[in-house]
Amino acid sequence: MKSPVTSVSEGFRINLGIIIDELGIEGNDILFYDRTSRPSCSGCRLIGPRIYTGQLGLHKDYVYLAEASKLPPEPPGGGIPFIILGSLPPAWLETESSFIVLHRPIDIEVLFERIQDIFDKNRRWDERLQYALNHDLGIAELCRISVEYFQNPLFIHDAHFHIIECPTHTKGMTSWERDDRTGMDMVPLDLINDFKVDPEYLETLKTKGAHMFSENLRGYRILYVNIWGDQGRYEGRLCIDELHTPLRPGQFLAAEHLVDMVKIALRRRNLTAGNFSRPIEHLIEDVLERRISDIETVERELGFCGWSMDDKYMCIKISIEQRHIDNMALISTCNFIEANISGSYAFQYKSDIVTVVNLTEGGIDSGKCLTQLAYIIREGLFKAGVGNICRDFFQLSYFYRQAEIALEYGVSKNSTVWCHHFSDYVLPYILDHGCLEMPPGLVCAQGLFKLRRYDKANETELYKTLAAYLRNERHATKTAQDLYIHRSTLFYRLDRINEMIQMDLDDPKVRLYLNLSLYLLNE
Known part of the structure; x- marks a missing residue:
């Protein structure tokens, strides 16, 4: 039997959006040619930087650092991502690939080290997540590790607004209410009611991937990712509140990766960590x-x-x-x-x-x-x-x-x-x-025992005849056939049975009692 419960999350690969956020260069000194429509989809998923020297066999898993003077007139195919120092050749503007262009003077080797540091930072975050997941440390540890990464408070709630995890509660965040019946924290009822009539919030219940919820309702922006179950059922969401540092486009991809990890922990039901149940x-x-x-x-x-x-x-x-x-x-x-x-x-x-x-x-x-x-x-x-x-x-x-x-x-x-x-x-x-209070024989119709004793003493089959007659719902022909006797013989036996047990076989309640008694006596 296959199941998603033992799924292992793939290692986190960053994109150009995360790199441009981490570089911290603003204004005209940096340009980002992003060919994608969503922040979390910015170009390829990358495993590291390389310096471009005009070599062939470029691989889209790497971002290539290049001086503009060393670029060929035409861009390479295959969607290879670049970070370019200097002015971009005109033909490169027509490509479908994404690029970062730096106009600020910087040594390419210094830039390479800065880019490598960005990869290392994200790799360390992912390794800590993977360790917590593989050692069943629970959703709490996944969230605690990630508060430091996002530099903002975050929490996860289920589809009914119960708080699954909130590692730190800081000033400005929503104050939770305690659900006395489940013992879980939950979003206050008045806020839930506000959500139910807010058009923007209702639209968020349909989204996949990371999105931004405006400050209109809460007074600050919230980066959120819905958690969808295997049947497409909405199971809750991750929320990152923009309270300490500005939320950046590159964090959309990181938030989606965190949700992938959380979904695995939810499928494992967090048993090793201890206390989560729906x-x-x-x-x-x-x-x-x-x-x-x-x-x-x-x-x-x-x-x-x-x-x-x-x-x-x-x-x-x-x-x-x-x-x-x-x-x-x-x-x-x-x-x-x-x-x-x-x-x-x-x-x-x-x-x-x-x-x-x-x-x-x-x-x-x-x-x-x-x-x-x-x-x-x-x-x-x-x-x-x-x-x-x-x-x-x-x-x-x-x-x-x-x-x-x-x-x-x-x-x-x-x-x-x-x-x-x-x-x-x-x-x-x-x-x-x-028959809990007395043996079955004491609650059965006593006339059946009288027939048994008579049959044993006289070598007759009155007990067997009555059982067959009731089993066939008093159908005389069928009963006679089952017993291999003539109809007149059957009627003679029935007369003898009536004389002995003194019970009215035309009464449905009598027949029910006799049938139950026969059942108890394994007939």
Whole structure:
């Protein structure tokens, strides 16, 4: 089973936009011929500088430093980026490549060292990020490292404005409110309401990559990158507040790289670092444990997810108790479920995996949902229990209990089947719980034991005849055929049965009681 959970971020490669920001040269002394439309897309992704000496075989992974006097009249093809000292030859203005042109006198070797320092600075930042990611130090460490890099405060919030991480809170930033139910900080409700009616903010919910949010609402600009899940679901955003130093175009690319790293940490669910779980998990757990009694609170939090109380839900319990599975494999399985089943959330609950699927939001029926789940379960050699369709999220605990019962009964009765439905085991469950206080034989119809004793003493088959008659829903011809007897013989036996058990077989309740008794007696 493949999953994005173990994805490794590629090393960070800077572009010309970052170089021109870091050089700090302004005015007419420097010109940037940027052929791209967005700051984070400025030219190639670069791994280092080289000095151009007229050599052939240029590679677009490097930026070439050249004196204008040594440039050929025509630019090389392939989109090779250059930093040029002096005046750019006219033909070079027609190329699609991006260039930095310096008119300030500077020794090319000195410039080379300055450019190399820029690469080294960004490489060190990336190495620290990679170390934190590879050692599962969590999103907090990724953000703490990056505050120093961006020289501005930053934070990450989820799709419902809960603060995932805010390493430093400085003067001028929004003051968070504490969500007493989840214990998480969140954006104040009045500000959330302002966002919901602000046209600029609503447009930001559609963007990919790094963008700038104006100072109109908060009084300062915010560089933001939306975090999109594997199903294209909006999961939150990174925000960098322009409070200490001006935000620069080159930082757009760096912000996107940080989000790539954060997404990997989110997929790993930050288990090694410790305490991050999504608010929807808190809500589901509280409902399963019946710790929450306020329907309005449940409705409000479901609304944050775009869910409704009366949507159609399916609750699934996936057992991992019989498997030796580490945390990363468990997380991988949960992520794979969410990536392949629309409208689903999966996470570890107690010692197993709980999956809640909003069939309404996902636009799928239960059959398609289980078909998609089949590969995941079979590939992982898991077992699953499935409850009935739930149409009231507030009652989800009962439907999870159904999934538990289905798994318990299913595994005990047929361990080779991967998926067990509560509807298949509801009858034995009812009967088992109806016999908790006394043995099954004491709650069964006593007339059946009388027939058994009579058959044993007289070598007759009255008990077998009654069982067949009820099984065939009192169809005389079918019953006689099953027993290989004549119809007149069947009617004679039925008369004897009626005399002995003194029960009205025309009464539906009597027949139900007799059928349940026969079931308990394994007939």
